[in-house]
Amino acid sequence: MARAREAVAPAPAPAAALSAAQARVVRAALDLFAEHGVGGTSLQMIADALGVTKAAVYHQFRTKDDIVLAAAEAELARLEDVLGRADAEASPAQARRVLVASIVDLAVEGRRTTSVILNDPVIRQFFAGQERFRRVLGRMTTLLMGGTDAPDARVTTAVFLAAVSGAVMHPLVAALDDDTLRGQLRHMADKLLGP
Amino acid sequence: MARAREAVAPAPAPAAALSAAQARVVRAALDLFAEHGVGGTSLQMIADALGVTKAAVYHQFRTKDDIVLAAAEAELARLEDVLGRADAEASPAQARRVLVASIVDLAVEGRRTTSVILNDPVIRQFFAGQERFRRVLGRMTTLLMGGTDAPDARVTTAVFLAAVSGAVMHPLVAALDDDTLRGQLRHMADKLLGP
DNA sequence: GTCTATATATAGATAGAC
DNA sequence: GTCTATCTATATATAGAC
Numbered sequence: 001m002a003r004a005r006e007a008v009a010p011a012p013a014p015a016a017a018l019s020a021a022q023a024r025v026v027r028a029a030l031d032l033f034a035e036h037g038v039g040g041t042s043l044q045m046i047a048d049a050l051g052v053t054k055a056a057v058y059h060q061f062r063t064k065d066d067i068v069l070a071a072a073e074a075e076l077a078r079l080e081d082v083l084g085r086a087d088a089e090a091s092p093a094q095a096r097r098v099l100v101a102s103i104v105d106l107a108v109e110g111r112r113t114t115s116v117i118l119n120d121p122v123i124r125q126f127f128a129g130q131e132r133f134r135r136v137l138g139r140m141t142t143l144l145m146g147g148t149d150a151p152d153a154r155v156t157t158a159v160f161l162a163a164v165s166g167a168v169m170h171p172l173v174a175a176l177d178d179d180t181l182r183g184q185l186r187h188m189a190d191k192l193l194g195p
Numbered sequence: 196m197a198r199a200r201e202a203v204a205p206a207p208a209p210a211a212a213l214s215a216a217q218a219r220v221v222r223a224a225l226d227l228f229a230e231h232g233v234g235g236t237s238l239q240m241i242a243d244a245l246g247v248t249k250a251a252v253y254h255q256f257r258t259k260d261d262i263v264l265a266a267a268e269a270e271l272a273r274l275e276d277v278l279g280r281a282d283a284e285a286s287p288a289q290a291r292r293v294l295v296a297s298i299v300d301l302a303v304e305g306r307r308t309t310s311v312i313l314n315d316p317v318i319r320q321f322f323a324g325q326e327r328f329r330r331v332l333g334r335m336t337t338l339l340m341g342g343t344d345a346p347d348a349r350v351t352t353a354v355f356l357a358a359v360s361g362a363v364m365h366p367l368v369a370a371l372d373d374d375t376l377r378g379q380l381r382h383m384a385d386k387l388l389g390p
Numbered sequence: 391g392t393c394t395a396t397a398t399a400t401a402g403a404t405a406g407a408c
Numbered sequence: 409g410t411c412t413a414t415c416t417a418t419a420t421a422t423a424g425a426c
Contacts, residue, residue, distance in 0.1 A: 037232045038234075039232040039233075039236070040235070119314050121229070121311065151371055154367045154371065155383065158362040159358045159380070159383050161361075162360070162365060163354045165357070185350065188350065188351070
């Protein structure tokens with residue numbers, strides 16, 4: 001799978017592979033970001049969640065921004081992966097279908113964190129400011145919009161992305177299991193993106 | 196219009212009517228919350244935006260939480276208003292149609308702030324913790340779900356709310372004027388909620 | 391209603407021992 | 409890799425003058 005992907009895009013250049021200790025920090029941070037927002041999460045809170053002191057966390061990351069960046073990077077990497085798989089499809093139409101299904105899968109898989117993170121104002125600014133993030137999001141929207149740039153294509157794509165990423169963490173669906181939610185969301189996507 | 200609403204629900208009990216000075220604070224806070232998140236917005240930032248000192252802001256509100264509450268309250272009041280109008284309709288089906296259209300209108304009208312606020316983790320906790328908020332949101336979802344409680348109704352409703360509130364502030368639609376966006380979103384809502 | 395000044399806590403971040 | 413201790417800036421919040 002990774003091989004098929006690399007045949008298309010040269011190298012994703014993951015800023016730097018994370019050590020096990022760094023990965024633990026990022027996981028804890030993601031949970032806290034989802035609950036309190038990035039701006040409302042302190043290094044002390046992250047340290048407490050890990051049962052260590054702030055200094056121990058600073059040993060893994062130089063600044064808080066580096067942690068936020070690593071967290072955003074982790075989410076982006078998953079998106080890049082499915083983008084690569086979609087690009088490997090034979091036709092643009094088929095690529096779009098694969099991408100839509102994969103985005104639903106990603107959202108359901110990370111229903112507690114992914115969506116909240118992506119909607120956080122701080123992360124938004126990170127994504128807007130960094131070339132690498134903009135490129136990946138650009139690839140995604142281009143593929144989803146299917147060649148056009150008309151207002152209805154824009155709105156449809158924005159609605160699809162907002163719907164999927166927002167619905168998975170809505171209280172109304174909290175009691176639904178992953179399989180049910182995934183199936184329902186795929187059906188919704190068909191309705192929305194269909195003719 | 197307000198009269199028609201009060202004929203249905205006794206009184207919305209707006210925690211306390213805001214003075215002009217308080218309203219200015221809330222407006223400034225809403226803008227900053229939308230840009231930096233509630234957790235990332237300090238009283239100093241709010242004071243700076245108003246061109247006054249922190250002490251002047253504290254003269255209007257006892258704590259930062261009170262400002263957040265007032266901001267959430269302001270958004271809730273708009274929702275209560277359209278809920279009242281919807282309830283005044285003859286049939287449940289007609290009430291639902293009116294509510295759906297009104298929610299789209301609200302989202303487009305406040306496209307720079309409303310959605311961000313409603314998706315902020317801090318506001319979420321406020322809404323979850325306060326009886327009054329839960330009651331209004333409950334009225335809304337009950338009306339939108341149209342009598343059922345099935346998984347597909349839950350997902351459809353969650354998708355609709357997430358789609359509308361999230362899409363209006365998506366970069367893809369930033370260049371669209373309000374009228375175009377509103378029209379497109381109504382069309383999307385029909386697709387989504389239709390048979 | 392706004393200011394200056396200040397109290398107190400916590401934020402991000404670093405130094406240096408173990 | 410983790411700790412204690414500490415620095416500096418900023419956070420929320422208050423007191424009291426104008």
